[in-house]
Amino acid sequence: MLRIMCKSKIHLATVTDANLKYMGSITIDKKLLEAADIYPDERVQVVNLNNGARVETYVMEGKAGSGVICMNGPAARWAQVGDIVIIISYGLMDSKQAKANKQKIVFVDNKNRQIKRNSNDKRAASSRR
Numbered sequence: 001m002l003r004i005m006c007k008s009k010i011h012l013a014t015v016t017d018a019n020l021k022y023m024g025s026i027t028i029d030k031k032l033l034e035a036a037d038i039y040p041d042e043r044v045q046v047v048n049l050n051n052g053a054r055v056e057t058y059v060m061e062g063k064a065g066s067g068v069i070c071m072n073g074p075a076a077r078w079a080q081v082g083d084i085v086i087i088i089s090y091g092l093m094d095s096k097q098a099k100a101n102k103q104k105i106v107f108v109d110n111k112n113r114q115i116k117r118n119s120n121d122k123r124a125a126s127s128r129r
Helices: 030-036 073-078 095-100 122-126
Strands: 002-014 017-019 025-029 043-048 054-062 069-072 084-094 104-108 114-117
Touching: 002 030, 002 095, 017 073, 025 030, 025 073, 030 054, 030 104, 030 114, 043 073, 054 069, 054 073, 069 073, 084 095
Parallel strands: 002 104, 017 069, 025 054
Antiparallel strands: 002 084, 025 069, 043 054, 043 084, 104 114
16 A cells, blocks of 8 residues: 655745746745755645645746745636745655655745754744744
C-alpha cells in the first residue's frame, strides 16, 4: 500500500501577485522551491489562510531571490495580493518510507525570504506574524 504523505511545505507565504490571464499554476521563488524540495511542474496544494480556500495546481519556477508567490490562471480567483498561504507538497510512500518521513518546512518572513527550515520550534512560526 502507498500512502500520500506531506513531503514539504512553504509556511505562511504572502501572495505577491495574481495573474488571471495566465494559463495556470503558481509561480514560486526558485530559492524557496529548492529549500522545500519542490520541483517545477510538481503538483501542490495551496491553502489560503485569509479565506479558507484550498486549490491544487502545479509549480512554475520564479526568479531566485524575488520572493514571488504568484497565483496564475483560475487559481488567481482563490487568492488576492497580500493573502497568506501555505504551499504543501505531497509524496507517495510505502509504509516504511512514511514512518521515516521528515517533512521539510520552510518558514518565510513577510517578504517571502526563508527564515528557518525543518524546525519544530513554534517560535519560528509565531514570529512571522
